Amino acid sequence: MTTVIMRTTARVIVPIILVVAVTLFVEGHNLPGGGFIGGVLTTTAFAVIYLAFGLDFLERGVLGRDVEPGKEPSRDRVVVAYRRLFEYGLAIAVLSGLVPLLFDRPFLTQTFVEFEGVPIYDHVELASAVAFDLGVYCVVVGGLLTILSVVGAE
Amino acid sequence: MTPESSIVLAAVVLPFLVAGLTPLLYRALGERVGYAGAAVAALCFGLLATQYGTEGIVEVAWIPSLEIALQFYVDGWGLLFASLASGIGTLIFLYSPSYMHGETGLARFYTALLAFMGSIVGVALAANLIAIFVFWELTSLCSFVLIGHHTGDEDSQYAARMAMFVTVGGGLFLLVGFLLLSIVAGDVLGPAAAFDLTAMLENPDAMESGLRDRGFFLPVLGLLAIGAGTKSAQVPVHFWLPNAMAAPTPVSAFLHSATMVKVGVYFLGRVRPLLVGVEWLLLFATVGLATMTVCALLAVAATDIKELLAYSTASHLGLMVAGFGFTSIYGAETGVFHLLNHALFKAALFLIAGIVAHEAGSRKLSELGGLRRDLPITAAMTVVVALSMGGIPPFNGFYSKELLFEAALEASHYHDIGALGWIYPAVAVFGSIFTVLYSLRFLSLFFGERPEELGEIHRPAIPLVAAPAVLTVLAAVVSVDPELAVRAAVQSGVDATAVDPHEMHVGLPTEYSTPVGMSAVAIVGGLVAYPFYDRLHTGIQTIPRAVPPASPSWWYGSLVDVLPRAGAGLAARVHNGLLRTYATWTLAATAAFALAGFAATGMISATGLGFEIPIAVALVLVVAVAAGLAVATSETHVAGVLTLSILGFMVAIFYILASAPDLALTQLVVETLVLLIFLLVIEEIPEFDESLGRTARDAVLSVAVGATVFVTVLVATDSRPGGTTDVARYYATRAVPEGGGTNIVNVTLVDFRGFDTLGELAVVALAAISILTLIVMRSSRGIEPGTESGPETEATDGGDDE
Numbered sequence: 001m002t003t004v005i006m007r008t009t010a011r012v013i014v015p016i017i018l019v020v021a022v023t024l025f026v027e028g029h030n031l032p033g034g035g036f037i038g039g040v041l042t043t044t045a046f047a048v049i050y051l052a053f054g055l056d057f058l059e060r061g062v063l064g065r066d067v068e069p070g071k072e073p074s075r076d077r078v079v080v081a082y083r084r085l086f087e088y089g090l091a092i093a094v095l096s097g098l099v100p101l102l103f104d105r106p107f108l109t110q111t112f113v114e115f116e117g118v119p120i121y122d123h124v125e126l127a128s129a130v131a132f133d134l135g136v137y138c139v140v141v142g143g144l145l146t147i148l149s150v151v152g153a154e
Numbered sequence: 155m156t157p158e159s160s161i162v163l164a165a166v167v168l169p170f171l172v173a174g175l176t177p178l179l180y181r182a183l184g185e186r187v188g189y190a191g192a193a194v195a196a197l198c199f200g201l202l203a204t205q206y207g208t209e210g211i212v213e214v215a216w217i218p219s220l221e222i223a224l225q226f227y228v229d230g231w232g233l234l235f236a237s238l239a240s241g242i243g244t245l246i247f248l249y250s251p252s253y254m255h256g257e258t259g260l261a262r263f264y265t266a267l268l269a270f271m272g273s274i275v276g277v278a279l280a281a282n283l284i285a286i287f288v289f290w291e292l293t294s295l296c297s298f299v300l301i302g303h304h305t306g307d308e309d310s311q312y313a314a315r316m317a318m319f320v321t322v323g324g325g326l327f328l329l330v331g332f333l334l335l336s337i338v339a340g341d342v343l344g345p346a347a348a349f350d351l352t353a354m355l356e357n358p359d360a361m362e363s364g365l366r367d368r369g370f371f372l373p374v375l376g377l378l379a380i381g382a383g384t385k386s387a388q389v390p391v392h393f394w395l396p397n398a399m400a401a402p403t404p405v406s407a408f409l410h411s412a413t414m415v416k417v418g419v420y421f422l423g424r425v426r427p428l429l430v431g432v433e434w435l436l437l438f439a440t441v442g443l444a445t446m447t448v449c450a451l452l453a454v455a456a457t458d459i460k461e462l463l464a465y466s467t468a469s470h471l472g473l474m475v476a477g478f479g480f481t482s483i484y485g486a487e488t489g490v491f492h493l494l495n496h497a498l499f500k501a502a503l504f505l506i507a508g509i510v511a512h513e514a515g516s517r518k519l520s521e522l523g524g525l526r527r528d529l530p531i532t533a534a535m536t537v538v539v540a541l542s543m544g545g546i547p548p549f550n551g552f553y554s555k556e557l558l559f560e561a562a563l564e565a566s567h568y569h570d571i572g573a574l575g576w577i578y579p580a581v582a583v584f585g586s587i588f589t590v591l592y593s594l595r596f597l598s599l600f601f602g603e604r605p606e607e608l609g610e611i612h613r614p615a616i617p618l619v620a621a622p623a624v625l626t627v628l629a630a631v632v633s634v635d636p637e638l639a640v641r642a643a644v645q646s647g648v649d650a651t652a653v654d655p656h657e658m659h660v661g662l663p664t665e666y667s668t669p670v671g672m673s674a675v676a677i678v679g680g681l682v683a684y685p686f687y688d689r690l691h692t693g694i695q696t697i698p699r700a701v702p703p704a705s706p707s708w709w710y711g712s713l714v715d716v717l718p719r720a721g722a723g724l725a726a727r728v729h730n731g732l733l734r735t736y737a738t739w740t741l742a743a744t745a746a747f748a749l750a751g752f753a754a755t756g757m758i759s760a761t762g763l764g765f766e767i768p769i770a771v772a773l774v775l776v777v778a779v780a781a782g783l784a785v786a787t788s789e790t791h792v793a794g795v796l797t798l799s800i801l802g803f804m805v806a807i808f809y810i811l812a813s814a815p816d817l818a819l820t821q822l823v824v825e826t827l828v829l830l831i832f833l834l835v836i837e838e839i840p841e842f843d844e845s846l847g848r849t850a851r852d853a854v855l856s857v858a859v860g861a862t863v864f865v866t867v868l869v870a871t872d873s874r875p876g877g878t879t880d881v882a883r884y885y886a887t888r889a890v891p892e893g894g895g896t897n898i899v900n901v902t903l904v905d906f907r908g909f910d911t912l913g914e915l916a917v918v919a920l921a922a923i924s925i926l927t928l929i930v931m932r933s934s935r936g937i938e939p940g941t942e943s944g945p946e947t948e949a950t951d952g953g954d955d956e
Contacts, residue, residue, distance in 0.1 A: 024819070028895075028897060028900045029893075029894070029895035029896075029897060029900055029901065029904075030895050030896045030897050031896075031897055032815040032816045032818075032819050032897060032899075033816075033819065033897070033900070034816070034897070034899075034900040034903060034904070035904075036820065036903070037816070037819050037820050037823055040820070040823040040824055040827055041823050043827060044823060044826050044827045044830065047827060047830040047831065047834070048830065050834070051830060051833065051834060079926075083922070083926070086918070086919050086922055087919075089915070089919075090915055090916070090919050093911075093912055093915055094912070097908065097912065107909075108908040108909055108912070110893065110904065110905045110908065111894075112893070112894030112895075114894070125894055127893070127894050127895060127905075129893070129895075129901075129904040129905050129908075132904050132908060132911075133900075133904050135915065136903075136904070136911060136915060139915040139918050139919055140915075140918060142922070143918040143919055143921065143922035144827070144918070144922075146922040146925070146926060147921065147922050147925050148831065148834075150925060150926055150929050151835070151925065151929070152834055152835075
């Protein structure tokens with residue numbers, strides 16, 4: 001898979017995929033998208049990187065760290081980071097659900113506020129569900145990437 | 155008078171609270187923690203005693219949205235049982251430190267014992283079906299810990315498992331019975347009374363007609379009978395109780411006299427006004443008398459003093475069940491009065507057995523005898539309680555057994571039961587002969603010749619004698635003045651368990667009546683047969699040897715033997731390490747259960763499908779079908795994966811055409827990811843296996859899964875393309891005002907059904923963790939990579955989550 005065509009294409013499309021993924025995540029509340037789709041799309045971008053450049057590329061090429069050969073895949077620093085990502089994601093989702101309890105509302109109650117006349121955007125709406133959605137995003141990205149990298153390393 | 159809610163709650167909660175603190179107390183007090191337990195039990199008893207004479211409901215909201223409350227109903231019957239549990243509990247706690255001196259695991263022992271007592275008090279007072287069930291199962295759990303106290307001992311563990319298996323299993327039947335009851339109560343008495351046993355007992359006629367109208371009467375009766383019968387060791391599950399004597403003697407005394415084994419009997423008394431009738435009579439009188447007779451025979455065959463007492467307990471439980479089974483007032487009187495009498499004499503007998511075993515060092519009947527010279531006080535106590543157990547006048551057991559004879563005779567006056575009208579009294583007398591026999595045998599431990607080989611016997615410590623002495627005195631008081639016990643406790647219990655309560659009188663008979671004659675036959679029969687005791691003993695023992703199924707635990711034993719072997723065989727078939735086997739079984743089982751469920755509930759019906767399909771959709775579907783065929787016929791993995799993704803993309807386009815952009819987007823993204831992952835691992839997938847049988851199996855399986863999905867969609871969407879359901883309208887109208895988003899799908903996911911989404915997140919996280927674990931485990935064990943199942947699992951995950 002690590003052909004020149006693949007690598008060249010990957011260089012171009014991975015940033016586009018990531019931007020689209022973030023857009024999907026942010027727009028999720030009003031347009032098609034959301035944490036889950038954004039998360040899966042982000043994972044896709046990483047999968048393309050893995051396919052085109054190999055599993056160690058992230059550590060060596062992007063983070064500039066040396067790869068320790070012969071290490072257990074589950075102890076790999078990148079895998080640990082992914083694992084943390086989905087752990088934090090789950091924590092964010094649960095904590096965002098717990099916040100309403102402070103205001104005497106049921107678990108996972110969501111609300112929203114709207115701001116008018118903001119520069120450039122004019123109308124901005126902030127939903128508390130974004131925090132929960134961020135949790136979804138993190139869990140999906142972290143979980144899928146953990147699986148992908150661990151299985152890929154085999 | 156209404157009960158004081160704080161006092162009742164304290165009496166139930168206190169034992170659990172102190173049970174939680176017991177490990178800490180044990181560190182501070184050491185073995186004396188038993189006396190702290192005694193203080194708690196005495197306090198409980200005192201708290202309950204202050205509520206004497208009150209009646210009413212105490213309520214604490216528990217799960218208000220389901221109408222489940224921690225309801226306690228205080229009345230004479232509940233108080234009698236709860237006081238027995240806490241009162242005898244006090245004595246057991248006083249007795250334990252001396253008996254358990256030097257044993258290990260005492261912190262756990264006392265914790266479990268306290269929790270056990272608390273659960274029994276809870277069952278006795280709980281009025282909400284769910285609360286009853288929780289306490290009911292708690293008693294099983296605690297008894298499991300207590301019976302298995304000697305954790306290093308195989309027999310002890312076997313007995314604990316057996317008790318757990320039987321009583322918790324029976325509890326599940328009870329749960330189903332409760333749910334049926336609550337369905338009917340919810341309909342008949344209103345949703346607030348769905349789990350409220352008190353409300354049901356106040357309207358027995360409405361409940362009975364409600365149960366009969368729905369055809370639930372017999373199922374409920376049967377389910378409750380299984381629950382109560384397993385708990386109270388009725389035939390044919392009477393085998394667990396004698397095994398439970400593997401527990402330390404204080405536990406046996408508690409378990410067999412005042413607590414768990416009586417819970418079933420107690421509960422039968424509780425629901426008796428609700429379900430009593432001719433079916434009730436036939437079921438419980440038969441089961442009870444059968445248990446009484448069979449277990450009395452087995453008690454005669456026993457070789458160990460605790461075994462003798464254990465079978466006699468089961469036999470007496472049968473007597474109580476039979477008592478409650480008879481529909482007349484005498485039946486209720488038998489059940490309530492014997493519950494009290496049995497608790498007094500059986501607890502004392504077990505404690506005496508503990509003294510004998512502790513001081514003489516043996517529990518074998520054949521090795522013991524003539525102990526009265528060494529243990530004079532114990533011998534004197536035994537005379538009272540053993541004769542009471544045998545139903546010899548004027549001891550207390552006599553009065554309640556007399557009531558059973560009366561009830562058995564009366565049965566045919568109330569219902570037309572044919573020959574059973576005289577079989578019941580005959581069986582009752584027959585069983586009683588053996589009751590007399592084994593009671594005399596127990597008494598003979600203290601009389602007659604002292605065997606040579608019996609070594610020196612120490613005097614028991616004071617606490618060891620004090621506890622049974624208190625019980626013996628109480629039994630003696632009831633023997634001398636039964637009317638006192640009736641006025642103090644039994645009458646109010648009878649009021650709660652009888653359909654037509656009226657004033658109860660007991661006393662020594664002054665003139666001849668049929669029950670007196672029956673008692674005379676039983677006692678004289680016992681006395682005449684006593685010289686042949688050894689012959690009877692060996693005779694009964696040979697029966698199970700000749701006919702294995704007649705042995706008490708034969709069914710359990712064979713079941714326990716067969717299950718692991720069958721389980722291992724099944725596991726080898728279903729769980730053989732090949733992913734395709736797992737997939738086959740999982741998919742086939744899911745499809746079978748789903749289709750069977752739809753068929754059973756009559757959801758599958760001929761539905762007219764409108765085939766108004768736009769050209770665009772038709773084209774997409776044709777391409778999808780073509781791709782599906784191509785997947786099936788593809789030669790290589792790469793071709794298969796690529797054609798499979800054509801199918802997936804067509805589905806995505808179909809979603810777009812059906813105006814579901816969110817779904818389409820998800821499908822596209824997941825499809826892309828799956829394709830990439832397949833490409834990543836494609837070299838690892840083993841070659842196709844083209845055998846005809848496997849192809850046929852796969853074809854059948856695919857058709858079944860397809861049919862299941864099709865039918866499910868048809869049923870779940872109510873097969874109305876284009877129409878909107880209430881649910882859909884609800885979300886559509888609420889999305890913007892309540893969620894603040896115009897994308898209904900996402901608003902539903904994060905605002906309205908956030909809990910579902912959270913569950914899915916947990917699934918993704920779990921999948922990741924389990925794959926991580928699998929691979930770590932494999933590399934730590936050094937197994938070579940071979941049949942890897944990662945990517946497929948992951949692919950299904952992605953699909954499932956949307």
